[in-house]
Amino acid sequence: MSTDNYVNFFQEKQGRKGIWTWLLSTDHKRIGLMYLYSIMILFMVGLTLGILMKLELIAPGRTIMGPQTYNGIFTLHGIIMIFLIVIPGLPATFGNFFLPIMIGAKDVSFPKLNLFSFYLYILGALVATTSQFLPGGPPDTGWTFYAPYSFKTSTNMFPAVLGAFILGFSSILTGLNFIVTIHRLRCPGMKFMKMPMFPWTLYGTAWIQLLATPIVGITLLMVIAERFFHIGFFDPALGGDPVLYQHLFWIYSHPAVYIMILPAMGAISEIIPTFSRKGIFGYNALVVSTMAIAIVGYFVWAHHMFTSGLSMVAQFTFSLLTFLVAIPSAIKVFNWVATMYKGSINVQVPFLWALSFIFLFMIGGFTGLVLGAVATDIHVHNTSFVVAHFHYIIFGGMGFAFFAAMHYWFPKIYGKMYSKTPAIVGWALFFIGFNILYFPMFILGLQGMPRRYYDYLPKYASLNAVSTIGSWILAIGFLIVVINLIRGAIKGPKAEANPWEGKTLEWTIPSPPSLENFEEIPEIS
Amino acid sequence: MEAIDHNSHAHATPHRDDTASKIGMWLFIFTEILLFGGLFIVYSVYRYYNPVAFHIAGEELNDFVGTLNTIILLISSMTVAMSITAIQKNDKKLALILLYTTLVLGIWFLVNKYFEWGVKFEHGLYPGSVLLPKLGTGDTMFFGLYFMMTGLHALHIIAGMTILGFVIVFIHKNKIGPDKYVFHENAGLYWHLVDLIWIFLFPLFYLIH
Numbered sequence: 001m002s003t004d005n006y007v008n009f010f011q012e013k014q015g016r017k018g019i020w021t022w023l024l025s026t027d028h029k030r031i032g033l034m035y036l037y038s039i040m041i042l043f044m045v046g047l048t049l050g051i052l053m054k055l056e057l058i059a060p061g062r063t064i065m066g067p068q069t070y071n072g073i074f075t076l077h078g079i080i081m082i083f084l085i086v087i088p089g090l091p092a093t094f095g096n097f098f099l100p101i102m103i104g105a106k107d108v109s110f111p112k113l114n115l116f117s118f119y120l121y122i123l124g125a126l127v128a129t130t131s132q133f134l135p136g137g138p139p140d141t142g143w144t145f146y147a148p149y150s151f152k153t154s155t156n157m158f159p160a161v162l163g164a165f166i167l168g169f170s171s172i173l174t175g176l177n178f179i180v181t182i183h184r185l186r187c188p189g190m191k192f193m194k195m196p197m198f199p200w201t202l203y204g205t206a207w208i209q210l211l212a213t214p215i216v217g218i219t220l221l222m223v224i225a226e227r228f229f230h231i232g233f234f235d236p237a238l239g240g241d242p243v244l245y246q247h248l249f250w251i252y253s254h255p256a257v258y259i260m261i262l263p264a265m266g267a268i269s270e271i272i273p274t275f276s277r278k279g280i281f282g283y284n285a286l287v288v289s290t291m292a293i294a295i296v297g298y299f300v301w302a303h304h305m306f307t308s309g310l311s312m313v314a315q316f317t318f319s320l321l322t323f324l325v326a327i328p329s330a331i332k333v334f335n336w337v338a339t340m341y342k343g344s345i346n347v348q349v350p351f352l353w354a355l356s357f358i359f360l361f362m363i364g365g366f367t368g369l370v371l372g373a374v375a376t377d378i379h380v381h382n383t384s385f386v387v388a389h390f391h392y393i394i395f396g397g398m399g400f401a402f403f404a405a406m407h408y409w410f411p412k413i414y415g416k417m418y419s420k421t422p423a424i425v426g427w428a429l430f431f432i433g434f435n436i437l438y439f440p441m442f443i444l445g446l447q448g449m450p451r452r453y454y455d456y457l458p459k460y461a462s463l464n465a466v467s468t469i470g471s472w473i474l475a476i477g478f479l480i481v482v483i484n485l486i487r488g489a490i491k492g493p494k495a496e497a498n499p500w501e502g503k504t505l506e507w508t509i510p511s512p513p514s515l516e517n518f519e520e521i522p523e524i525s
Numbered sequence: 526m527e528a529i530d531h532n533s534h535a536h537a538t539p540h541r542d543d544t545a546s547k548i549g550m551w552l553f554i555f556t557e558i559l560l561f562g563g564l565f566i567v568y569s570v571y572r573y574y575n576p577v578a579f580h581i582a583g584e585e586l587n588d589f590v591g592t593l594n595t596i597i598l599l600i601s602s603m604t605v606a607m608s609i610t611a612i613q614k615n616d617k618k619l620a621l622i623l624l625y626t627t628l629v630l631g632i633w634f635l636v637n638k639y640f641e642w643g644v645k646f647e648h649g650l651y652p653g654s655v656l657l658p659k660l661g662t663g664d665t666m667f668f669g670l671y672f673m674m675t676g677l678h679a680l681h682i683i684a685g686m687t688i689l690g691f692v693i694v695f696i697h698k699n700k701i702g703p704d705k706y707v708f709h710e711n712a713g714l715y716w717h718l719v720d721l722i723w724i725f726l727f728p729l730f731y732l733i734h
Binding site for chain 2: 106113185215230239
């Protein structure tokens with residue numbers, strides 16, 4: 001494939017030197033990788049915080065930290081994981097890297113804006129981080145910044161909220177860039193209904209980013225105004241309504257869950273057919289269900305607020321809509337399974353991650369129905385059941401899809417291959433550890449153990465200890481996976497251009513891709 | 526903003542897509558409208574809770590200044606639109622005169638706003654004042670929203686004027702000309718957005734009593 005004078009994008013310096021070949025590059029591939037490295041580093045921080053929380057919960061009473069530290073740690077864990085990792089997650093990394101390639105383009109529509117989004121991301125991360133070190137102490141509200149506590153607490157709310165605002169802006173600009181790119185830069189013959197599923201899900205995601213993020217932006221500005229000028233928007237003492245804050249917050253933050261999960265579904269929809277050596281089953285249904293999730297996902301936010309004092313009509317309506325949004329998700333699971341049916345399955349590492357994604361996403365989805373029904377939700381509201389459900393969807397869903405995508409596209413990005421055995425061992429430990437960590441939390445929640453407490457009654461002790469042990473297994477699995485990938489990127493054997501026999505455009509070009517991706521813009525017949 | 530994103534790869538085929546730049550700007554304007562949309566929702570909710578207090582508080586505002594500022598912004602939108610036509614017809618001088626006029630009108634708007642806010646501060650009608658809580662929660666909310674919404678709008682005026690400043694610089698440097706004016710158009714679009722938001726703020730605060 002590659003000729004003697006072939007120059008890949010790692011070798012192409014564009015007249016810059018050293019670190020500047022990365023920091024000033026507007027190449028979508030380099031920007032995607034910069035996001036990837038930032039996200040991986042932050043993920044290790046977030047994971048460490050999570051393990052510290054679990055360590056505190058290994059036994060009743062104070063183990064390694066007091067309540068205020070615990071509150072600070074779960075807040076920081078939430079802010080890092082939500083705003084810095086899972087929201088940019090797949091779109092900013094693999095989306096940036098592969099969206100232009102998969103639609104046959106040389107770059108995104110606005111490469112400089114793309115780099116600007118990245119720096120906004122870094123700025124937001126730095127601003128949010130300062131909240132940990134300034135006098136006043138780390139924020140302790142949880143990542144939801146619920147009013148009125150978020151403007152009553154003396155901790156450093158301002159940098160945390162401002163950081164989230166800046167990150168939202170970065171997310172909006174990435175979404176905007178992707179929408180324009182998909183509309184303007186598809187190669188000849190790449191009709192909308194011929195586009196692979198991953199770009200399709202990025203398209204749906206981009207619209208959610210664009211339409212939902214401004215609402216949380218203005219809400220966070222209101223919290224800041226509230227803290228500095230005591231306006232009273234959400235302060236009952238001044239005539240404000242804290243429930244209004246919850247509405248505004250979840251109008252964004254529920255669709256944000258679909259920002260997290262849709263691209264994950266897209267990556268899975270690429271991986272399953274490749275390793276089943278079959279076309280994807282029901283492409284049209286997958287496209288429609290993607291857009292249906294994006295649209296219906298807007299109208300379900302108040303299911304986070306069933307205990308906040310909504311009217312019966314509102315509770316009923318939002319519960320019904322929540323059940324509706326489960327339908328397109330189920331269609332997707334059905335289509336993935338149907339794709340595998342009678343396929344010639346090639347069990348490789350990415351496929352294992354994808355299979356475990358489906359399994360965990362199903363558990364997360366079914367327990368989501370428990371939370372979507374008003375009666376059962378009131379029983380388990382604010383218990384560790386909710387935490388378990390959320391982690392099954394986001395970590396088991398988006399997180400596993402992220403690693404599936406990582407192992408799937410790795411040979412294309414680096415032109416090298418990781419070792420298979422450690423990758424499988426790492427995956428197995430990760431998967432087993434994950435279930436040992438989170439499954440007991442469903443049972444604990446049903447038994448009534450509240451979330452966000454550093455302590456609990458002695459009757460919850462044994463399951464909590466099991467859960468903590470699960471977090472260690474997961475961490476070991478994670479380390480094996482990451483070390484194996486880093487080793488593969490540095491000194492893995494050379495990978496073929498199309499090791500998995502993939503059918504999409506990124507597999508038609510050499511690995512790693514050249515700066516311009518294609519020598520000539522391809523044509524789809 | 527987007528229009529200068531061309532030629533990102535020094536040696537690559539020059540890629541220029543004015544339509545993409547315009548779609549990008551429209552999408553950005555969409556997000557701005559949603560940003561203010563959040564405040565419009567909050568306004569509606571609190572107006573519904575406190576109809577009488579909002580009615581009385583609204584009469585505190587100076588209709589004359591509000592109307593004057595509306596006229597100023599409408600004229601400035603016209604001058605910006607005319608400057609785009611002027612640059613399309615290659616009349617650089619006229620385009621610059623119209624753009625400077627727009628900037629002057631923008632500053633005039635802000636000066637009026639400054640005096641208007643000043644009067645409110647003199648009367649003690651601002652968030653955190655001693656007087657406001659005594660008037661009741663409805664008034665507190667009305668003036669809180671008034672300062673938040675007109676304040677955020679004023680920030681947008683300043684942002685819009687900054688962008689127009691860049692347009693003026695680019696015209697001087699011939700980076701904007703009769704065959705390359707999409708940045709100018711996008712700046713104009715943004716200015717119209719700022720105008721449009723005011724068109725909604727004006728009746729909400731000054732006219733509905």
